[in-house]
Amino acid sequence: MRLSLALTALSLCALFAALWLGPAPIADPFAGDVRTHTIVWEVRFPRALTAWLVGAALGLSGAALQGLLRNPLADSGVLGLSGFAALGAVIAFAFGFAAFAPIAALLFALAAAMLVTVLGWRARGPASLVLIGVGLSSLSGGLIALALNLAPNPGALADLVNWTLGSVEGRSLNDVALVGGLLALGAVLVAFAARGLQALTLGEEAAAAIGADLGRTRVLVVLGAAACTGGATAVAGVIGFVGIAAPHLVRAIAGHDPARLLLPSALAGGALLVCADIAVRLLPTDAELKLGVAAALIGGPVFALIAARLAGRGGDA
Amino acid sequence: MSALVELDSVTVILGGARVADCVTLSVRSGEIVALLGPNGAGKTTLLRVAQGLQDHQRGSVKLGGEAPRLLSARERALRAAYLPQRPQAVWPVSVEALAALGRYAHGAAPERLGPRDRAAVDAAIEACALTPLRKRRMDEISGGERARAHLARALAQQAPLLALDEPTAGLDPAQALGVAEIFRKHAEAGGGVLFSTHDIALAARVAHRVTLLSYGRIVAAGAPEAALSEAALTEAYGRKGRLVRVEGALTAVFE
Numbered sequence: 001m002r003l004s005l006a007l008t009a010l011s012l013c014a015l016f017a018a019l020w021l022g023p024a025p026i027a028d029p030f031a032g033d034v035r036t037h038t039i040v041w042e043v044r045f046p047r048a049l050t051a052w053l054v055g056a057a058l059g060l061s062g063a064a065l066q067g068l069l070r071n072p073l074a075d076s077g078v079l080g081l082s083g084f085a086a087l088g089a090v091i092a093f094a095f096g097f098a099a100f101a102p103i104a105a106l107l108f109a110l111a112a113a114m115l116v117t118v119l120g121w122r123a124r125g126p127a128s129l130v131l132i133g134v135g136l137s138s139l140s141g142g143l144i145a146l147a148l149n150l151a152p153n154p155g156a157l158a159d160l161v162n163w164t165l166g167s168v169e170g171r172s173l174n175d176v177a178l179v180g181g182l183l184a185l186g187a188v189l190v191a192f193a194a195r196g197l198q199a200l201t202l203g204e205e206a207a208a209a210i211g212a213d214l215g216r217t218r219v220l221v222v223l224g225a226a227a228c229t230g231g232a233t234a235v236a237g238v239i240g241f242v243g244i245a246a247p248h249l250v251r252a253i254a255g256h257d258p259a260r261l262l263l264p265s266a267l268a269g270g271a272l273l274v275c276a277d278i279a280v281r282l283l284p285t286d287a288e289l290k291l292g293v294a295a296a297l298i299g300g301p302v303f304a305l306i307a308a309r310l311a312g313r314g315g316d317a
Numbered sequence: 318m319s320a321l322v323e324l325d326s327v328t329v330i331l332g333g334a335r336v337a338d339c340v341t342l343s344v345r346s347g348e349i350v351a352l353l354g355p356n357g358a359g360k361t362t363l364l365r366v367a368q369g370l371q372d373h374q375r376g377s378v379k380l381g382g383e384a385p386r387l388l389s390a391r392e393r394a395l396r397a398a399y400l401p402q403r404p405q406a407v408w409p410v411s412v413e414a415l416a417a418l419g420r421y422a423h424g425a426a427p428e429r430l431g432p433r434d435r436a437a438v439d440a441a442i443e444a445c446a447l448t449p450l451r452k453r454r455m456d457e458i459s460g461g462e463r464a465r466a467h468l469a470r471a472l473a474q475q476a477p478l479l480a481l482d483e484p485t486a487g488l489d490p491a492q493a494l495g496v497a498e499i500f501r502k503h504a505e506a507g508g509g510v511l512f513s514t515h516d517i518a519l520a521a522r523v524a525h526r527v528t529l530l531s532y533g534r535i536v537a538a539g540a541p542e543a544a545l546s547e548a549a550l551t552e553a554y555g556r557k558g559r560l561v562r563v564e565g566a567l568t569a570v571f572e
Binding site: 070195198199200201202203205206208209210211212213214255256257258259260 | 365368370389390391393394395398399400401404405406407408409410411414415418419421422426427428470474
């Protein structure tokens with residue numbers, strides 16, 4: 001509980017810093033002039049809030065998927081949920097149904113979540129599950145390329161490719177509402193699965209034997225992770241590794257109980273992504289670095305580190 | 318008094334093989350029953366069938382008077398506490414958090430324990446001699462301590478029946494006798510115990526009845542000394558063996 005309060009405070013600090021810091025210097029973000037108001041409240045505020053909500057959604061779905069699959073390497077990006085969500089959105093955009101992009105992202109994330117749960121339920125050790133995710137991710141990458149190839153409107157292609165790299169630049173309060181709503185839905189679903197995730201600490205059979213309804217737990221987590229990932233991806237494109245890094249960082253303080261990791265993982269994911277987005281905006285690059293790229297640059301090594309540590313323990317989670 | 322668990326002519330076919338063939342056994346209140354037999358004899362299958370974790374093709378199973386497949390997971394957990402052969406702690410939680418998972422069916426979670434849950438967890442940890450280790454993480458204790466922590470989880474469930482798959486595997490002789498003591502107390506308090514083991518001496522010492530299995534069939538059943546005859550042991554294990562009494566305790570000797 002104390003950790004959650006600290007992470008909430010950290011999130012608020014990061015959000016405030018995001019209002020204040022940026023390429024255009026602002027002395028006092030709460031000053032009343034039109035220029036400040038426009039920059040802070042119409043550009044930076046929705047962007048920062050989107051970053052927080054996307055990070056929280058990815059952190060929560062990562063923690064829930066890790067609990068369900070009993071694997072610290074699980075997250076929406078690694079398991080291909082994000083890739084499939086992006087595929088859904090790309091198909092909607094490329095074929096002129098931009099309004100349906102969020103729904104398509106949601107449905108495709110759901111399909112990937114169901115696939116990975118069915119295929120990965122009996123996976124032995126974390127490595128085989130990650131391989132299933134690699135397969136799904138490559139498949140979604142290939143299908144995105146195919147969709148772009150077949151798209152009737154090649155003019156928008158560059159934008160679409162750019163979009164899949166992941167960014168929260170120029171997002172509005174509509175985006176905030178979309179990812180916020182889906183995060184809230186996902187959080188409710190996952191909260192009902194929390195005790196089941198806790199029971200799964202004993203493994204599948206013993207979890208059933210202490211009275212856990214595993215079918216229900218599975219459905220709730222799959223739906224919750226799909227809602228979170230679908231919302232995050234529809235708004236921000238593919239942003240990887242937050243879902244791995246957030247629970248991993250939180251475990252060091254909160255311990256390993258999967259139920260007690262859910263809320264702190266969401267808060268840490270949000271704070272993490274806001275900080276990453278501030279860094280992206282402040283870095284003096286010609287074109288702004290994509291948030292998804294930055295997340296991969298930070299998260300990739302974390303992922304490798306966890307994988308190496310697991311391998312050192314004989315590949316058993 | 319109806320049986321805590323009752324298997325009547327149960328047959329289980331897995332992958333074309335009869336892993337249980339017309340097996341009848343029961344555990345009543347106050348009874349300790351041991352399942353004996355070589356590897357692959359069907360001991361685990363029977364424990365899983367009793368708990369409703371495994372379907373059977375023929376015969377009938379009653380857990381506390383009802384078919385386990387018709388009960389919810391929670392109702393089953395309130396009637397029997399099951400300990401799998403290789404219990405897992407996927408995440409390295411503390412010993413007491415693991416034991417507290419036994420209270421799941423009572424509606425409690427490790428971070429939210431009512432007074433009765435807390436008392437049950439404390440008693441289970443105490444019975445398994447884990448009190449000094451209760452705050453330790455599962456990956457920081459020895460194999461024998463881990464096995465006892467999982468047993469404490471099953472005890473914390475406070476179900477009438479304990480269905481335990483090789484609960485003393487990996488324990489030293491003194492600890493195994495400690496587990497036997499736990500069984501006796503559970504039975505004296507009106508519960509029942511059904512456990513599988515390769516430790517024939519332990520079974521002969523603690524069990525009121527044994528069921529000796531081979532290839533899914535019952536070779537012998539009854540009070541240990543009567544059931545574990547030379548002929549039965551030899552037939553079940555494929556090696557000439559007999560029960561001998563050494564300083565009052567029974568043990569099995571194989572040639």
